[in-house]
Amino acid sequence: MKCPVCGCQEFYVKDPEDEFETHGFSVASGDVRFADEGSALEIQDVTETYCDRCSWHGGLGELKKS
Numbered sequence: 890m891k892c893p894v895c896g897c898q899e900f901y902v903k904d905p906e907d908e909f910e911t912h913g914f915s916v917a918s919g920d921v922r923f924a925d926e927g928s929a930l931e932i933q934d935v936t937e938t939y940c941d942r943c944s945w946h947g948g949l950g951e952l953k954k955s
């Protein structure tokens with residue numbers, strides 16, 4: 890799993906309850922691993938995911954396909 894545009898494996902999602910708060914995670918291991926282990930955010934295939942390095946964003950499911 891990596892960004893289809895830049896190949897980065899660091900991403901973040903916006904907090905569903907506060908769009909100004911973001912939760913960063915890495916997919917380098919093939920799984921979603923939050924940097925902050927305290928965040929028990931549930932990410933689904935349709936969850937909007939943002940690349941940490943470029944302007945790519947899309948569902949987590951799109952990431953898996955690439």
Ligand SMILES: [Zn+2]
Pocket residue numbers: 892893894895896897940941942943944945
């Ligand atoms: Zn990217």
